[in-house]
Amino acid sequence: MNAAALSFKPNNHFDSAETVGRTYGQDSLQAPDILAAIERACTRIAPLWPLQQFVAVNPFLGLSDRSFAEACEFSARMGQGEMLMPASFYAEQYRRGYIQDADISQAMQQTGSNRSLQQCLIELQNLPSHDTALPGNPCYTLADHLDAEHGSQWALLITDEISKWCAAYFDQGQSAWRMPWRGLPLYAAWRRAAAFDRTPELAGLSAFRQTISALPEQPIEAITRILAAMGLPSARLDDACHRQLLTVAGWSAWVRYKHWQASPEQTQDALLQLLAIRLSYDYALISAVASLQDVETWRDHWQDAPLANTDTGAALEIRHIMQSAYELATQRPLFEKLASALASASPHQADRKNLQAVFCIDVRSEIYRRALETQSNTIETLGFAGFFGFPIEYIALGHHQGQPQCPVLLKPKFRIRESVSDADVGELSDILEKRWLRKRLNRLWKGFKNSAVSCFSYVEISGLSFAGKLLSDSLGLTRPVVKPGIAGLDKHIVHRIGPVITRQRGRLIAKGPVVETGIALGDRIELARKALQGMSLNEGFARLVLLCGHGSSTVNNPYAAGLDCGACGGHSGEANARVAAAVLNDREVRAGLSTQGLTIPKDTWFVAGLHDTTTDEVRLFDLDQIPHYFSEDLLLLRRWLDQASQLARQERAPGLGLANDDAASLTRAVSKRSRDWSQIRPEWGLAGNIAFIAAPRTRTSHFELNGRVFLHNYEYRQDTDAAILSLIMSAPMVVASWINLQYYASTVDNRRFGSGNKALHNVVGTIGILEGNGGDLRVGLPWQSLNDGKILRHEPVRLTVVIEAPAEMIEQVLANHAEVRQLVDNQWLHLTRIDPFDNCCYRYIQQHWQAVTDYGRER
Known part of the structure; x- marks a missing residue:
């Protein structure tokens, strides 16, 4: 960057930042006032999950206490981002x-x-x-103001500098050389690094290192001094702190995530340190660049009238x-279809089904469910959260820690380890030793290839030997990297690996700590009962019940976790489906359920499966454990799944730009997309989502919803105390709203709420994405996940929620859950109900129900 473009010579330069503080009389600021302002600012920051667990997050999470209209104004005024289309x-x-x-x-x-x-x-x-930009935005940082007045680029420099040091500090193993001060708190580590960094001074920020070294060592003391020097009105300190954090919004969100599951105090402390760093740069501008007139004009902006006037x-x-x-x-169109279905709704069929298939409520499952239901009238599909009610930490074979397999709003309650079926101690030890040896060799080899002394010579000497592999990978014939879950394992071992659900105590790795894994019998019974009730599956069990999780197959895609199951914490639903099926097939669990009045027939078997949303293939697990008398049922299930997969691929093909004439060619084409390292749209994910419906499947089975609706089974008659409805509205509905608002925000303002162009993405610290080689950590979704190059593939609308239940049940949930009521009353989603007595739809507006007639128009 050209230093001359950053600096300018002020007309009324002064010697120190304290001069400004004395001018405005702000030395009386107290630490409690500062801390209160910081806390209010911090609560407005939504967390950002790392790439390995990338899940949809409502970027407006901190504004949900305001109405949607008020938040639109506030977000635009603060420079947080536009919440409306142009x-x-x-x-x-x-x-x-x-x-x-x-x-x-x-x-x-x-x-x-x-x-x-x-x-x-x-x-x-x-x-x-x-x-859509706001003219004369009063909520500028000093750097923003100087850039607007003098044509400099201080804000860009500051963001790049902070991003550089945050990437080094938070790096999770990507870099070969680690920051030496990672053991210190963030602010202290940055001060140590700043003592050696001449970049700001070369850019025109004279005496930067001396200015920073003169600041207090404690971040709260530094913030107090800086805010006193700035002379901002005390009533606007929270907005000022918020605006500072928004200039590094991505890193602020990452810091917020780091302590999301810890405590509010730790979150406040971490963001406080980042805030101290950001304020220090504006403080240096006051000391070395800005004139007294610049600061006075900037300060006056914060006194402006509200935007609404x-x-x-x-x-x-x-x-x-x-x-x-x-x-x-x-x-x-949605209400038009619902009106048609309500008029022709038929009684529930009492005949026993051959197959009940439980899918995640994910919108992509809607297409597959329809395809499967067309195979036979003896098939029934249900929708339930993809973790199947089992909040687990799943520990892969040979690891001592696992990943949370549950929605981010929950914490794992049980640890489940993997093991190899029918393996004795000796064989298991050999498998683990071989796996870790291969992983260590791979790390050493990767380190050698990437090292500063060998990378060029390695390419010169060995490059041609990789020509065949490079060609096959480029043509999508082979997969560039092995899937992490099976890395280091022999192929004949992979199919023998599965979860261990019984309670055990021992070491997971050699010399590791002794830990408890598995689920005690009483907990297994309780989990099974709640899962079945949540699915509205208390009776009428089919011979086979398929618990079908979902995941996605892609390569060279930093956002791969975003295509996996959000209900499973950004992982595939395989582990949850297998654990749930194992628990529900457990004889002791069934006996315990029977004593509670919930009887699963002896000739019912739960089968675990995984729907690959890229290829629309369904893989079945633990088939060797299925009793032999289900063999014909299993053959029929496989045939149904193969035919349903073909239909689902044909429906999705036009949206992917694929011809759907030949089924075999289409299967090869979608499979190739899953291995193509240049593919920017292996699938469309949850783009196009518009609604969440909690009702019996009979309400929606008569028409196509085009993969745009979250479908959750709910039978209010089985929910006498509204406990299930309370769970649905406070968990799956909220998660669906998070997904919807992330897609919404990334569409209306991708520059601030999205992650830009996939072709320019660079992974930083295995944490997140930079667009290009600098700038802030990006949040949200890339533009290619929302637009096909010609038109938007996601319509920016707030989620429409439709629940079949009496009004008093829904109102009871709203009364008992303040956060859910906040989402509804502040219009972050649209709440509608189907009245089970008159079969009409009613919209919830200003705490009253208004009938929906004439295809969505109220009377």
Whole structure:
């Protein structure tokens, strides 16, 4: 970066930052006030999970106590990001007839606008087409203000510098040379590094090292001194701290995650240290670059009137009305289908099924469920959270720690280890020793290839020997890397590996600590009971019950975990399905359930499976444990699954740009995509999600939902105390909302809430992504996961929730769960219910139910 572009000569330069503090009389700031402001700022930051466990997170998590409309204004004002599409988007939807006049009128009614339809359309037409930025944003950092006034690039430099040091400090093993001060707290480590770093001074920030060394060693003391020097109004300190953190929003989110499962105090302390680092750079600008007039002008910006009183606030209001109208238009086809299904709903079939298949509520499962149901009228599918109610930490063979296999809102309660079936102690020891030897050799070989002294000579000498492998990988004929779960294992061993569910105590690795794994019988019975009740599967068991988790097959894709099961913490659902099936097949568990009035027939068997959402193949597990008298049922199941996979691939093919004439060619094509290291869209993930439905499958089985709806089975008649509904609304519904809002945010403002262009991604520290070779840690989804190059593949709408239950049951849940009520009342999602008595839909608006008629328009 050109240093001349960063620096300028101020007109009224002064000697020290303390001069400004004395000028504004802010030396009276107290630590408790600072800490309170920091705590408020920290709660606005949503966590960012690492790539290995990448799960969808609501980026507006810290704003959920505000209404959606208020959050739109606040987010834009703070520079956090735009929460609405540009005016041109809504104008185009109206021009082509997608948004209708009735939608706009209804949206104005819901938002409380007193405009006429004509006024709204005129104002929409007069808005700038694409410019959504706020003119004269008062919530600037000092670096932002100097850049705007003088054309410098201090904000960019500061973000790059902080990102550089955070990447070194938080690195999880990617770098060959580690930061020597990683054992110190973040702020202390950065001060040690800054003492040697001349980059800011070379960029024009004179005496930077001396300025930083003169700051207090404790971060809270440093923050207090800096804020006093800045002279910001005490009433805006929380906004000022929040804005500082937003300039390194990605790293702020990562720090927030680091202590997400620890304690609020630790989270506050970690973000406090990052805040101290960011403020230190603005402090250095006050000391060396900014004039007194610059600081005074910047400070005055923080005294500006609220945005709602400006023309920009009025423009936001129009866009908010149009966003609501757009969402009403998107809901119309869904309510049209529901109205048709409600009118023709048939009684529940009492005949025993040959197969019940339980899938994750993930929207991709909807396509496969429909395909499977067409195979026979003796098949019933159900929707349930993909971890199947088993919050476990799954420890892979030869490891002493595992990964959480449950939604991020939960913590694992049980540790499950892998073992090799029918292996004695000697064989198991040999397998473990061989696996770790191979892994160590692979690490040494990788270290040699990447080392500074050997990388070039290695390529010169050995490069041609890899030509064949490089060619086959490039053509998608082979997989560039082995799947981590089977790395270091012989092929004939892989199929013998499975979970051990019984309670055991011992070492998982040589010389490791003694740990307890497995699940005690009483806990297994309780988990099984809750899982079956959550599936609304208390009776009428089929001969085979398939518990089908899901995962995705991709290579060279840092966001691979984002395509796996969110309910399993960004992992595939294989482990949960196998553990759940093993528990439900356990004779002792069934005996315990029978004493509680829940009887599983002796001729019912639970089978674990995994749906690969890239290839639409379903793999079955632990088949050697299935009794021989299920052999014909198993053959029939395999045939049904093969045919359903073919139908699902054919339905998804056009969206992937594949021809679907020849089934065999299509199968090869999707399989090749899963191995293609240049493929930027191996599948579409959860793009297009618009709704969450909790109801019996009979409500939705008569029509196509096009892979856009989360489907959760729910029978309110089996839920007399609303306990199951409470669980659904406080867990799966919230997770679905998180997913929806992440896709929404990444679409409306990918620059701030997304991760940009996949082709420019670089993995940093195995933690996350940089777009290019610098800048902030990116959050959210890449643009290629949302847009096919021509049109948006994800419509930016808030989630529509449809629940079949009496009004009083839903209202009871809202009354008992403040966070859920907050999501609903503040319009972060749209709540609708199907009344089981009159078969009509009702929308929840301002704490009242309003009938939905005429395909989504209220009466």
